[in-house]
Amino acid sequence: MRPETEAELAEIVRGANGPLAVQGGATRHMPAEGDGLTTAGLSGITLYEPGALTLVVRAGTPMAEIEAALEAEGQRLPFEPMDHRGLLGTEGVPTIGGAVALNVSGPRRVTVGACRDSLIGVRFVDGEGRVVKNGGRVMKNVTGYDLVKLLAGSRGRLGILSEVSFKVLPAAATEATLRLDGLSVAEAVRAMASGLTSPFEVNAAAHDPAAGATWLRIEGLAGSVDYRAGELAGRLAAFGTTTRLDLADSARIWRGVRDAEAMAGPGDVWRIHARPSHAPELVARAGAEAVLLDWGGGLIWVRVAEGTELRARLGSFDGHATRVRGGVDLPPEVPAIAALTAGLRAKFDPRGVLAGAGA
Structure with a gap:
């Protein structure tokens, strides 16, 4: 399944009768079983304001397209998202949604933080097929759940990303x-x-x-x-x-x-x-x-x-x-974290249709 719009993505999730195994550009294998769903159709830069150092982009947009647009304005993403293809022997196309879903961060993390630290807004579809928006286009304090930080690194188990917003930096x-x-x-x-x-x-x-x-x-x-x-x-x-x-x-x-x-x-x-x-x-x-x-x-x-x-x-x-x-093996969670994770998944995916995401 390859939705071309956020509305189509939401409809697919609402109609799902079993788990959905989500992929972005198929550059990283993830341990998820279910009907295949790719976000590659949700592609394109929706807003780029170089003067405001703000970028809004659909989740399936290739990293190369984003980097080219930023380079043309003398800017860059603060983090350095890893390209997994050489390590894993895959042949897909790295996407921004995959980078966010895995919170991929490169060598510059020691000073600028992880992917989530540059992320200022998300749109995603939860396990009930509802479109959820959190954050925005400027850095500001938030109240309630900080879903922006929560979705980064959640591996698609809380929601399927459709759009992400970043604060970028001069190159x-x-x-x-x-x-x-x-x-x-x-x-x-x-x-x-x-x-x-x-x-x-x-x-x-x-x-x-x-x-x-x-x-x-x-x-x-x-x-x-x-x-x-x-x-x-x-x-x-x-x-x-x-x-x-x-x-x-x-x-x-x-x-x-x-x-x-x-x-x-x-x-x-x-x-x-x-x-x-x-x-x-x-x-x-x-x-x-x-x-x-x-x-x-x-x-x-x-x-x-x-x-x-x-x-x-x-x-x-x-x-x-x-x-x-050699097979993805995630670290075991301590009981307190496991209970918190289970509670969050019960809120965002009560039907258990979000099997996880690959990059």
Whole structure:
């Protein structure tokens, strides 16, 4: 099923006699059974006001279309939505609705927040087929349920997104990425923490043990970037000599970090969310075939042998692990959160027709 309008989407949901498995651009497999429904027909930018830094777009709009429109005005989305196709071997088209449904966020999350932090409005169809609107086109306080934040990352289990609104940002004039070589995971975490807590506005920090490289990125006006990069290099001198990458290499590196290209190869891939200071110990416990640290160590990608139960290896820690390739395995919820989730689903989808969404 491929509705072309919000009204058609609502009619389909109202008439559903069983679960609906929703997909946007089919770039990520999700564990949902039911009648297939794609939001790809709900496409197009409905409002873009560059002067107000505001973008309103239908959920099925391809990310490439949005990025091209923003680039033409010297702007960008604050977050860096991951393209899952390389990691998962899919051939679909990434859409903005899929990014919101999964709260997809890239390396810049350490400074600008997740996808939900830029989201200011949503329209969606709940499990009863009702069209619900929350938020708007300006940042403001809300009362009652903040459905904007609630829908981001809900994986289509509370409603099927039809339209989303964002606050966008001016694109950076330039960027500088400094590379440190040969650091251990523990040394890299300390170096990234030093950069991220410095006054030099580092907005991304990652480490690839296989490449033996640690990267820190600065963005902004050319003069400011040059000054801050020089000062940051001095601060990082305790960890080794830094190399500044050229712009092409910098863009390539962060695209690879965003899309977890280091996870290429056979096996299951997991995402671990944890305190950066715990990253060295968790990497050691994981016994992984490949590792990539993003967010200064707060996000750990690992590739392990197929069928490995990673959570048993990791043991108890302050965070969670999610398998994203080799079968999606979401982290178990603690009882209090599980009860809250069940209560919300009972309100928004009392018939149980929303089986979940893919990106």
